[in-house]
Amino acid sequence: MGQPGGTRRILWRLGAVLALLLVSMMPWARVTAQAGPPQTATGAGSSAPQSRDSGSATAGTFAPVLDAQKRPITAGGFVKTGPVVFMDESEKSGLTKWRETMGSPEKHYILESNGSGVCLIDYDHDGWLDIYLVNGSTFEALQGKAPAPHAALFHNNHDGTFTDVAKAAGVENDRWGFGCAVGDYDNDGWPDLYVTNYGKNRLFHNRHNGTFEDVAEHAGVTLGNWSTGASFGDYDGDGRLDLFVPGYVHWNEKDPKSIGTNVVGEGNCQFRGAHVNCGPRGLPGEPDHLFHNNGDGTFTDVSAKAGVADRVHNYGFSSTFVDVNNDGKVDLVVADDSTPNYLYLNKGNGTFEDASFYSGFALNQDGREVANMGLAVGDFKNNGLIDLYTGTFSDDYKPLFENTGGGNYNEVSPQMGIAEVTYPFLTWATEFIDFDNDGWKDLFLANGHVFPQVDNHQWGTSYAERPLLFHNTDHGKKFELMPAVEGTGLADVIPARGAAFGDLFNDGRVQVVINCIDHAPVLLRNVTAETNHWVELALEGGPKGPRDAIGTTVYLTANGVRQRNDVRSGGSYESNSDMRLHFGLGQATRVDDVEIRWSSGEVEHLKLPEVDRIFSVAQGKGIVPGVYDALAHAGAGHPPAK
Numbered sequence: 001m002g003q004p005g006g007t008r009r010i011l012w013r014l015g016a017v018l019a020l021l022l023v024s025m026m027p028w029a030r031v032t033a034q035a036g037p038p039q040t041a042t043g044a045g046s047s048a049p050q051s052r053d054s055g056s057a058t059a060g061t062f063a064p065v066l067d068a069q070k071r072p073i074t075a076g077g078f079v080k081t082g083p084v085v086f087m088d089e090s091e092k093s094g095l096t097k098w099r100e101t102m103g104s105p106e107k108h109y110i111l112e113s114n115g116s117g118v119c120l121i122d123y124d125h126d127g128w129l130d131i132y133l134v135n136g137s138t139f140e141a142l143q144g145k146a147p148a149p150h151a152a153l154f155h156n157n158h159d160g161t162f163t164d165v166a167k168a169a170g171v172e173n174d175r176w177g178f179g180c181a182v183g184d185y186d187n188d189g190w191p192d193l194y195v196t197n198y199g200k201n202r203l204f205h206n207r208h209n210g211t212f213e214d215v216a217e218h219a220g221v222t223l224g225n226w227s228t229g230a231s232f233g234d235y236d237g238d239g240r241l242d243l244f245v246p247g248y249v250h251w252n253e254k255d256p257k258s259i260g261t262n263v264v265g266e267g268n269c270q271f272r273g274a275h276v277n278c279g280p281r282g283l284p285g286e287p288d289h290l291f292h293n294n295g296d297g298t299f300t301d302v303s304a305k306a307g308v309a310d311r312v313h314n315y316g317f318s319s320t321f322v323d324v325n326n327d328g329k330v331d332l333v334v335a336d337d338s339t340p341n342y343l344y345l346n347k348g349n350g351t352f353e354d355a356s357f358y359s360g361f362a363l364n365q366d367g368r369e370v371a372n373m374g375l376a377v378g379d380f381k382n383n384g385l386i387d388l389y390t391g392t393f394s395d396d397y398k399p400l401f402e403n404t405g406g407g408n409y410n411e412v413s414p415q416m417g418i419a420e421v422t423y424p425f426l427t428w429a430t431e432f433i434d435f436d437n438d439g440w441k442d443l444f445l446a447n448g449h450v451f452p453q454v455d456n457h458q459w460g461t462s463y464a465e466r467p468l469l470f471h472n473t474d475h476g477k478k479f480e481l482m483p484a485v486e487g488t489g490l491a492d493v494i495p496a497r498g499a500a501f502g503d504l505f506n507d508g509r510v511q512v513v514i515n516c517i518d519h520a521p522v523l524l525r526n527v528t529a530e531t532n533h534w535v536e537l538a539l540e541g542g543p544k545g546p547r548d549a550i551g552t553t554v555y556l557t558a559n560g561v562r563q564r565n566d567v568r569s570g571g572s573y574e575s576n577s578d579m580r581l582h583f584g585l586g587q588a589t590r591v592d593d594v595e596i597r598w599s600s601g602e603v604e605h606l607k608l609p610e611v612d613r614i615f616s617v618a619q620g621k622g623i624v625p626g627v628y629d630a631l632a633h634a635g636a637g638h639p640p641a642k
Helices: 006-025 452-456
Strands: 086-088 118-121 130-133 152-156 162-164 176-183 192-198 202-206 212-214 231-233 242-245 289-293 299-301 315-322 331-337 342-346 352-354 375-378 387-390 400-405 408-411 427-433 442-447 468-473 478-481 496-502 511-516 522-526 533-540 553-558 561-566 581-586 593-597 603-606 613-618 622-624
Touching: 118 176, 118 496, 118 511, 130 511, 176 231, 315 375, 331 375, 375 427, 387 427, 442 496, 442 511, 533 553, 553 581, 561 581, 603 622
Parallel strands: 231 315, 427 496, 533 613
Antiparallel strands: 086 522, 118 130, 130 152, 152 162, 176 192, 192 202, 202 212, 231 242, 242 289, 289 299, 315 331, 331 342, 342 352, 375 387, 387 400, 400 408, 427 442, 442 468, 468 478, 496 511, 511 522, 533 581, 553 561, 553 593, 593 603, 613 622
């Protein structure tokens, strides 16, 4: 933790007081000149300090950013030619046969606005990732006046197509769903699925035969109000996965807060002077919960005892367990909407230290809280330290938190050249991915506004928005925006919410699956022309740690570059990505070393016999035979789209 002890804590308390004073005085002031306002297509943008007229934290009110055709840059700015990274294969894959439903199109209430997540899970152990898409609901369904919308479980057919088997698998949910997380909580070798809802949550136990059973009531993890982006992790090192569940707003269905109401303060029901749904500011928050795994199929709520109960009831969205200070224990990271983020450092005795403010992660570099939705986790500088990035509201930039060691962070988006361009966009899911396999992690942002009303105003933003992809250049010193080439995935204008990232086709490339509000899901297939090499590791833990190896850290060295990846549950926005570890190798044709720091504390080194393939690795046994062996030289999946 850097410099532990009384001196540091005194300095932290002083800094926290100053930070809180700053937040209380100017939470809606425009950002500093260092971050800079966005520019219009015809000249410099202008901004004015924003009055308290938004239920979500923003940086100010800025002039519209338009492209050459006078479209909002969020739905335009396309180019005719350029590097093609993603192609939209949503319809070809079969995913468009399903559609997410989230309340009414008008979005009178915040419950209808936030959308749902997506989980990548190989539920049947055939070596191919399947796709679970959480669905919302309607007020009519809650009242029993209409059928409930179903979640989808798309089975991977190994040929680029998917088939929805949710009904047969028993995972339709049929509640007002928001997030999902994957983890083998009972260490039986099969991935289980936790789904968060407004109302009771579900814990789907994998029966090993293609079906699941909801055991949440028996397990004691249903809760009952509004839960969001959960995650599994073994916080106490007993070898069993525990469960963290953030709470968002404490929603009262019988006393909803509608568009234009003054119940929660008129300012919290407006955006740029227009009436919109209320919140989250002005609405009561819902506490977070940490459930300890008892090892007998049940969990015990230890939130208060562990020090992560969120007594001030911040608006929690996305979470994950990961070791941020390299002490061998998983810490807990929570992205909060319009309230300070949480960073809890694991003390190793079953409790956490709240390092949110003194670590530098609670606020952005201006000492201001932002509307954090999604959470990206990764080592973008290849220095062995976990960095963090969060998606935020429009009229604000998205903060990149660089780990300076010991779990301390500097927020560096402006310095990295990725602040200004993100102001008009409202970002939900985000993740560090190496899209071109050059060995350096890039940044993907899935975007879409929360208020349909923005399409009725000339504000330079839109309800449906295109994604953003930043390429890591100069060895982690800068990020460069990849162009939105017409007809490609980066030019998709969609109402994105949750997204998951992984190698759906076992071809060594990271694909993106996006759950879109009131819309069909989107599958972006990675078709980059790069010829870089890669490897992927599917890890299996031993008897002293989680069977699915959640919490394990791997360092891979090739061609003088040492990369870090961690097996994690949760993250992104209310979603779960591929838990196999993907490493781009650039032009390296061999791997010099693989160092595995298992979650149970053991350290192993491996030699990989080749590249451009997926290896199954078991703790204490090294590379073992697995489902990927048949794919090694046969060529997995169908050829990338052109």
